[in-house]
Amino acid sequence: MTETTSAVLMDGTAVARRIVEQATADAAALKAVTGVTPCLATVLVGADPASVTYVRMKQSRSAKAGIDSRHVELPESATTAELVAVLTELSEDSRVHGILLQHPVPAHIDERAAFEAIAPEKDVDGVTMHSFAAMAFGEPGFASATPGGIMRLLEAYSVELAGKHAVVVGRSPILGKPVGMLLLARDATVTYCHSKTADLASLTRQADVLVAAVGKPRFLTGDAVKPGAVVIDAGYNPGNVGDVDFDSAARTASLITPVPGGVGPMTIAVLLEQTVAAARRQLGRR
Template sequence: MPATSTAGLMDGTALARRLVERSAAKAATITERTGAAPCLATVLVGEDPASVTYVRMKRNRCAKAGITSRHVELPAATTTAELVGTLTELSRDPGVHGILLQHPVGAHIDERAAFEAIAPEKDVDGVTMHSFAAMGFGLPGFVSCTPGGILRLLDAYDVPLAGKHAVVVGRSPILGKPVGMLLLGRDATVTYCHSRTADLSGHVRQADILVAAVGRPRFLAGADIKPGAVVIDAGYNPGNVGDVDFDSARERASLITPVPGGVGPMTIAVLLAQTVDAAAEQLGLGLPPVN
């Protein structure tokens, strides 16, 4: 990875568009063979404006990809038991092929218990312990959507992973932790860091591949980027800024994801692809996965 004066941009928007097109083609095949479209159930607890917007966007993308969406709105006062009951019913419904619980849910709800009520074969968002273990062991299953999108971006830009030092800054169960496992499964050497890591700058300087997923605006300085590194900024903060100081990082990196337009579009595209794959698997059609 040679140093460059200005990093190339990794266009997640264009890559996501192609992935959605392939998902739509597979969805059309499923509909033609079975008479029913793949179905994604979205569950929203409360009326958080950001969550409402995200769910609406995902449902709109579903429609464009030939995926039916079934939306379940629950009041903010919904209990853990009630939410678990709803997700269990959806898991048992043969007309539903994928389930998305929009998170975060209210602080009074046991989010982990809710996630675990989703049947593994319908966990198209990759949030259950089953999916996490499958990612860790390299077994078949659904990946967390953002990490899955990051790996697709790296592959699309022919970024070599084997033997490279990947530094992941962030440890969330649906982003930081699983993306590190996916990179490890591709023979990268992975270092996990977070906001409390001692000498964080020192670790960042060693990264051939840097994944920023800490959720703090411009938390990582461009001066700490190893010349020629590939920078994946999975952060999205108010003001359309990521977790990396983009302007300074671009002067040192070889490739970098913009915010917005980098990782974000890939997250939804992977969700749609995994929903279509789940439908084909549950219906026993024997179709290859969307790649």
């Protein structure tokens, strides 16, 4: 039953560990100098079990890295105005250095209005319009956590991007669109594919770097992968299943991320790293 795979696994767990170790050291150094512990505020609306789990995991990882957590929970029935008020208050609170709004929020809430209530200098999850434009233009700002994690993983494996064709499948505001802009900033030729794309496989088969950010389990199979491509699976569907059909894709790719243990750990690592960086900047240490 175990087929031979040719691809090398991209070990997100190991790369993330090194990033978190550095962030932990930076948090401790900042505390030693300023007496202040970096603080990440997490905001959760409703009680979706997956979201509850994610937020708890982010809090426990923060604690391990020497980052304080502040947690605000709003009921499922909360209004946009109530959520905006909470995020505005946290943005103005000098004891909070980073803010994470767990998404998705309930459908009746204007998620964009909520994101925009986060001050750009505390947007350590990289969800604001300012952060997006900063990624696109190479201006100072925070990366969206998952796209930032993908870029760090590509760096860790010395994947050459300049002049390479990167194909991003998916175009969400905090995953597909920003990762495309980050790849473009690294001089890749970038193609955005999505649900309306005609003949998807003919495009993905041109990809030197293929990023799956679709949210459909095992959506991309090996026949959609160019031999030797680097395959990044940013999907995380119920049952620990990615957007890539791992077994078939691994026979064609040169490098591939597993699910779990690929992109997922990188997302949290970048979140923690950016929280410490935000605290440093707000405390005038960089």
